[in-house]
Amino acid sequence: MDTAYLIETIIKVVVILLIFSALAGIGTYFERKVLAFMQRRLGPMYVGPYGLLQVAADGIKLFTKEDIIPTNVVRPIFKIAPVITAATAFMAAAAIPFFPQFTLFGYTVHPIVADVNIGILYILGVMAIGLYGPLLGGMASANKFSLLSAARTAAVFISYEVVSGLAILAPIMMVGSLSLIDFNNYQAGGIANWIVWSQPVAFVLFWIAAFAETGRTPFHLIANDHEIIDGFGTEYSGMRWGLFFIGEYANMFFISFVIPLIFLGGYGDGSLLGALGLIAKVAFFFFFFLWTRAAWPDVRPDQLMWLCWKVLMPLAVINVVITGLVMMF
Amino acid sequence: MFEAIAFYLFAFLTIVMFFITVTTSQALYALSALAAGMIFISAFFFILGADFLGAVQIIVYTGAVMALYAFGMMFFDSTREVKEKQGNKYIIVGLSTLAAILVVVIFSAPMVSDKIVALYPAIDGVGNTQEVGLVLFTKYLVPFEVAAIMLLVAMVAGIVLAGKKMDLSITLMSDSEIEEQKNKKVLS
Incomplete structure (x- = not known):
């Protein structure tokens, strides 16, 4: 392990961390604007041109607010819970190839922190740990609404993971590898080679599971404002509360990278056009998260479990079996 | 050198976590330390180059410990100490x-x-995954299949034990029907 490799890795980690923490902040701005336009409002308008500096204002507010830790909470767990959500979201990014490799001043850069050959398993596993944040925060808070939210987190966790795992199995069988770079190279031939054409069911199932994984609106039951105040976030204040949101938005961005990489050709043949295409796809999937939030009502916890276990899981299993049969004959 | 540093770091962390799990009298500490310890163990697999097993360790134990949390939530007030x-x-x-x-x-x-x-x-x-597959489906095929059958038996047993009112799905009922069920329970 030479020094150049070490320095390169550290630089990559820092760049990803900075870009995506900033994007998480800007993501909240996008969300408020998109929701506002869909509801015929203006959204944030006062801070800066078109309210663009609202992100900075919110950041200053969150950073300088007093960090209140209520009396009856379990202190160490309460303190570490938001860190788990934010940290695991960024840890998952280690195995995502954000761009095709490019040459900078005669030095070839691979924009992936660690090209482990089990990339997709690692990403799904580490993202799943992220749900420990809401769970621990909710259980440590000594608040009934937070506890309800923790129980719902456990319910969400055991429901969606089976669906996302089984849905991803069929494309993995076709590609024969777990590395996202291999996924991308498999589809490098152009639009006709995209896995979505041969695996439409897996694509839709994984997309639905992504909503449950990030806790976005149809499955936003972990922190439903109108039912359980802010769920796990009820007792939090200041930057600890903000960390939950950085984690959530970073997760949304990373899953928006993973879906196109697996099903929609990723960055294609690795040209500049392909890289821009990936950005466009990521933007679409991120926008879709916000769109559903404006357009869909929330489901109840029992409806989520019913949907995952009785509808989506059988569909995923049938999809895997059919894929296996087609590949065998 | 990095491997040695990583090994000692994670060995220390794992031992500390499991020590907390065993010695603490608070359910929440014990469960969180257990989850952390299980996840830190995966680091050893990554150090040894067994990436697949490392990722599986993370996925399996986050799920398993999450189920333990659910039980802990039901049986204890997790913010108070348990009198042992x-x-x-x-x-x-x-x-x-x-x-x-x-x-x-x-x-x-x-x-x-x-x-x-x-x-x-x-x-x-x-690749790592292929190697695990090769060994699993040649040398260890019988234990693998036996384990699968045991899990199937456990699943069927779980459904039989828990499925007293399986024909009754709250999700598929309308609101008025749910109210009816509630009133019936209150009256009986």
């Missing part, structure tokens, strides 16, 4: 020390006598 019944401390300490020494001896004996040989050495140029 203290038995004879000397017997507990003695037996657990003996068990720990036995485990260490069992696993280190082949290493000390240098009799440890890889029955299925890693093949060059074959």
Whole structure:
């Protein structure tokens, strides 16, 4: 392990961390604007041109607010819970190839922190740990609404993971590898080679599971404002509360990278056009998260479990079996 | 050097986490430390180059410990300390020390006598996942299938035990029907 490799890795980690923490902040701005336009409002308008500096204002507010830790909470767990959500979201990014490799001043850069050959398993596993944040925060808070939210987190966790795992199995069988770079190279031939054409069911199932994984609106039951105040976030204040949101938005961005990489050709043949295409796809999937939030009502916890276990899981299993049969004959 | 640093770091963290799990009297500490310890163990797989097993360790144990949390939530007030019944401390300490020494001896004996040989050495140029698959579906096919059947039996048993009112789905009912059910329960 030479020094150049070490320095390169550290630089990559820092760049990803900075870009995506900033994007998480800007993501909240996008969300408020998109929701506002869909509801015929203006959204944030006062801070800066078109309210663009609202992100900075919110950041200053969150950073300088007093960090209140209520009396009856379990202190160490309460303190570490938001860190788990934010940290695991960024840890998952280690195995995502954000761009095709490019040459900078005669030095070839691979924009992936660690090209482990089990990339997709690692990403799904580490993202799943992220749900420990809401769970621990909710259980440590000594608040009934937070506890309800923790129980719902456990319910969400055991429901969606089976669906996302089984849905991803069929494309993995076709590609024969777990590395996202291999996924991308498999589809490098152009639009006709995209896995979505041969695996439409897996694509839709994984997309639905992504909503449950990030806790976005149809499955936003972990922190439903109108039912359980802010769920796990009820007792939090200041930057600890903000960390939950950085984690959530970073997760949304990373899953928006993973879906196109697996099903929609990723960055294609690795040209500049392909890289821009990936950005466009990521933007679409991120926008879709916000769109559903404006357009869909929330489901109840029992409806989520019913949907995952009785509808989506059988569909995923049938999809895997059919894929296996087609590949065998 | 990095491997050594990573190994000692994660060895220390794992031992501390499991120590907390065993010694604390608070359910929430114990469960969180258990989850953390299980996840830190995956680091050893990554250090040894067994990426697939490392990722599986993370996925399996986050799920398993999450189920434990659900039970902990149901049975304890997780923010309070649990009053434990203290038995004879000397017997507990003695037996657990003996068990720990036995485990260490069992696993280190082949290493000390240098009799440890890889029955299925890693093949060059074959991915991690493929290697696990090769061994699992040739040498260890029977244990693998037996484990699958045992899990199936456990699943069926779980459904039978828990499925008293399986024909009744709240999700598929309308609101008025749910109210009806509620009133019936209140009256009876």
